[in-house]
Amino acid sequence: MKLFIWIVFVLFCLVNVFSASAQTIKTTFFLETDIDHIYLTDTIHISKCNVYLSNFKFYQNDKLAFTDTEKAYLIDLIDPIPLNFEIPTQVKYNRVVFDVGIDSLTNVAGILTGALDPRNGMYWSWQSGYINFKIEGDIRSKNSKSFQYHIGGYAAKLNALQSKSFDVSAGNSYIFNFSIMPLLTNCHKNNLFELMSPQLKAVQMAKVFAEHISCRKISDLKNE
């Protein structure tokens, strides 16, 4: 009888330990853009702005601490939904790293599902490959003009994948800010209104797009 009580006690302790270790903490990244601001202050109207963010990894200094199970997220930047990561409480990290676009291995992997399903409109069909991001819209001035940018490419020199890294800490929430205007200014200045295939120019555009992604902590905002 005594033994039985002991066994129950040990089991009880074990269950407690395991359930504690399985606890996670939610880290949220809110997403915002300057699209509304552009619309209010300029003649540019953006009708579509989709981007893939993929391979989310969390690092403690240079050591990989947590890898997200989801391969990629397809984000509609006109009406973005926050990204949530459930990370076990005991995992310590101070940096998040992710890709803007889809990496080359995924690009050659054949048919994939979920965010990577070709029916989402972010896959070129005449030439295999994902569109890393897509911006479409028009300029509503005297000389009205529409623009379409489908940016991607994964092979060799035409690889448009960009990597981003931000300092973050557990238990906090952050905002990723996508500033689209610098890219549009750059393109329109160069009379570039349509670009829809992998090429060197697309790689340049991907760089400009990724450069203008920034990250800030929500609590920082409150203090301002």
Place this chain on the structure above:
Amino acid sequence: MSRQFIYFLILSVFVLAFANPFNPEFKKPKNFPTPIYNFKNNETDSNKIIIGRALFYDPVLSKDSSISCASCHSSFNAFTHVDHALSHGIADRVGFRNAPALMNLAWHQNFMWDGAINNLEMQALAPITNHSEMDEDINHILWKLNQSYFYKKLFAQAYGDEKITTERFLKSITQFLLQLISANSKYDSVILKQSKFSAQEENGYVLFKKNCSDCHQEPLFTNLKFEKNGLPMEQKLKDIGHMRITMESKDSLSFKVPSLRNIAFTYPYMHDGRMNKLQDVLNHYDTILLQSQNKKTIKIRLSKLEKVDLTAFLLTLTDQHFLFNPALSFPKELLFKNRRNN
């Protein structure tokens, strides 16, 4: 107890050595290398092959339900469009290139004359969405198929439930494409020591190995690479070939080397179908200097008689079993029944 365990071990070693867990329906020809296609994510299955075959022959994949894959890839012509330099899609829109023959696709890494497609599973999307081919949209096709009692039943049989997704749709087509294996020609039987070449064919084989096999490597009769074959750019199409994909000038006018298997049935020849006769092709190579990727200059000069012998050898690449295989041809039993049930 331990003896039983040893028996079990021996048995499992035998099972692992001989059974092929990923592709029970895929038979690798004896004289072929290991296929490139990754069967792990798409194990061959007879029910899925049936779906792929039905889809391949069903015009439901085109915008106005007028053409199917088989319209430009007919089984009795080694799955190309015979007598058409450039194929036409819906509403008589003429395409950009000569429809390639579909054979031994499990051994290819990339597809199309310019290598635009990087995985067999993604290939079907290209003709489906191309404006001058089927001009359809994947979402609309899935909507159509999900309305069809016939397809819902087939997908339920193969995948456990009747949901038709992009993944299931493309994997099923791939299953059928993987079945298009041509390895039963006279050439193959000679290689497997089941028959012999005639003296003329034998001489043609020697000439072939000397002059052609750099690019048209045995046993697939293609090195699966992109090569310049000396054809000048066609002025109307202005097709730059592989450079369209890589954007590198060194790839200008290089095209994927086509297989020579069933060559008697795949005319017209070249990426734009500009040559109607095998004789034209041989005469072309007889007059130019070729440079292979490794900068080796190849000069093919053949006498009239040698051309005859070479042609005799090329005809041994005809595979009657493949061309007239009822398991690969129009599935009457499936699609005609479909009309009544729908």
